[in-house]
Amino acid sequence: MTILWDFDPEAHHTYRYALGESPEVMSHGPSILKAAENGVGHRMVVIGADIDIESACQLAERLRVERPEVGVLLLRHRLDVNVMSLALRSGIREVVQVDDQTALAEAARRSEALTAQLVREGDEGEGSGGSRQGKVITVFSAKGGVGKTTVSTNVAAHLAASGARTLLVDLDLMFGDVAISLQLIPSGTVSDLVSMRGHLDRAGLESVVATHEDTGLDVIAPSSDPGEAERVPADVILELLRTARSHYAYVVVDTPPSFTEHVLTALDVSDLTLLVATLDIPAVKNLRLAINTLDTLGASAESRVVVLNRAGVKVGLDSDEVETALKQPISASIPNDLGVPKATNRGYPIVVQDPRNPAAVAIRELADREVRTRFGELIQESPRRGLGRRRSKV
Ligand SMILES: Nc1ncnc2c1ncn2[C@@H]1O[C@H](COP(=O)(O)OP(=O)(O)O)[C@@H](O)[C@H]1O
Ligand SMILES: [Mg+2]
Structure with a gap:
């Protein structure tokens, strides 16, 4: 599911074809963060061209830490070097000119592929039975x-x-x-x-x-x-x-x-x-x-x-x-x-x-x-210590 951050509640019509689905339009940054954090199905956030760059970067920074698999794309009326470098530094995957639907479709496809890879890696890391998170x-x-x-x-x-x-x-x-x-x-x-x-x-x-x-x-x-x-x-x-x-x-x-x-x-x-x-x-x-x-x-x-x-x-x-x-x-x-x-x-x-x-x-x-x-670990005899056994550190 894709979230579109835009002040126009009808904006989902504009990007439906490029995104391959009708995005969920939200107008308020913090609620997007909450939805992305709590929801399981969110894989992409597209930030509309009228959202100011600082707020856009802040959201991307938070998502990068909290939901790194969620891709963030930024739409802008004009592409300039400043915006690009700010955006990339904050973890936004791509910046796309707002009226370039083909570029948006391609960026969305690349972002989706990366998300799929990150989700796969996450699942592989889960091991048998437990959650990957400590x-x-x-x-x-x-x-x-x-x-x-x-x-x-x-x-x-x-x-x-x-x-x-x-x-x-x-x-x-x-x-x-x-x-x-x-x-x-x-x-x-x-x-x-x-x-x-x-x-x-x-x-x-x-x-x-x-x-x-x-x-x-x-x-x-x-x-x-x-x-x-x-x-x-x-x-x-x-x-x-x-x-x-x-x-x-x-x-x-x-x-x-x-x-x-x-x-x-x-x-x-x-x-x-x-x-x-x-x-x-x-x-x-x-x-x-x-x-x-x-x-x-x-x-x-x-x-x-x-x-x-x-x-x-x-x-x-x-x-x-x-x-x-x-x-x-x-x-x-x-x-x-x-x-x-x-x-x-x-x-x-x-x-x-x-x-x-x-x-x-x-x-x-x-x-x-x-x-x-409580957390599902099988209790076994503690291994003996002092035998030079070392674990990898982190
Ligand atoms: N079960 C216990 N029996 C005897 N002394 C204890 C016990 N638990 C803690 N202490 C002692 O009490 C003191 C305070 O303990 P500490 O763990 O530092 O408390 P806190 O971290 O809550 O301030 C320490 O000197 C500690 O050795
Ligand atoms: Mg203490």
Whole structure:
């Protein structure tokens, strides 16, 4: 199906023959983006001659990132070098003079052939059974110190050690401690992605990830300067997560304890949110508020699970009371164990360093059940590590 961006609702008659079908006329750029993003059958967008070049290029840039298989053709009253170079740089496939129906028909045919090829390649990449897109899992709590970094780091380390290509993104852009808790020296940071805005690809991602040797886990860390956080626009995070999920089976996101716009972006694209609670009233209250916010964002109840961390400590609040207050069942409980801060201080994920530790066992079970089984992975024995086995990076 082709969309025609034009102010004239009757314009579909003009291009019907050149396009080989009657296009759907839309007059509003953002609704075209939405239709192309959500619809499955859209393969081409033709932008009318009266749509200004900036808006046309903006739409093409967004589609290039979000639906690269959709072809964008631009109609102009006159062809000039400026327009051509702007258009091609933004990802528009061809610019055609508005009254040249033959040229439009040929451009449409070439675009359709390219789209068909891209769709085929996409299908081939799907492998058996699963979607080609990796899953984004965000670990969140509106309170600090509850174990978000512990859970995200260990879940991601376990997924990677089990053989799935996994990326851990530290979205605590001011005080992130993922890199330090894995003893990694980042080769690049989230801030480096700002200059790749609009054209982030696999090579760009590779240039900023650091790999945790023991597990093969890739990590993107924030800059060590907390002031950099506000220089990272939310759409850079969106592009990061979207690009990353095309190259990794799992993208795990660690977060700061607040709804920053970066966090909201991550929650919005997440397939699963792990909400971390502890047995204290402020943490439970904040988590209840967080769940309300997720409801407001339209996240489905099935796409989130509550993880009780430091369970078992006797503090006069028990897990049943937490479930009642949250109006949500607790899906996994991680015991309070001294081994956890010890592993954190040594810079090892406890699931790797001390696999029999009760907290490590609980985190592995959480990852196996709520991530691997949920997303259709067959659970097998973890391959042995330390045998020089390396995965391709991205
Ligand atoms: N299950 C646990 N048992 C004991 N200590 C824990 C447990 N989970 C986390 N911790 C410790 O609590 C501290 C805060 O955890 P962290 O994961 O950094 O929280 P957050 O990321 O939510 O701020 C760390 O020192 C960590 O080692
Ligand atoms: Mg943290």
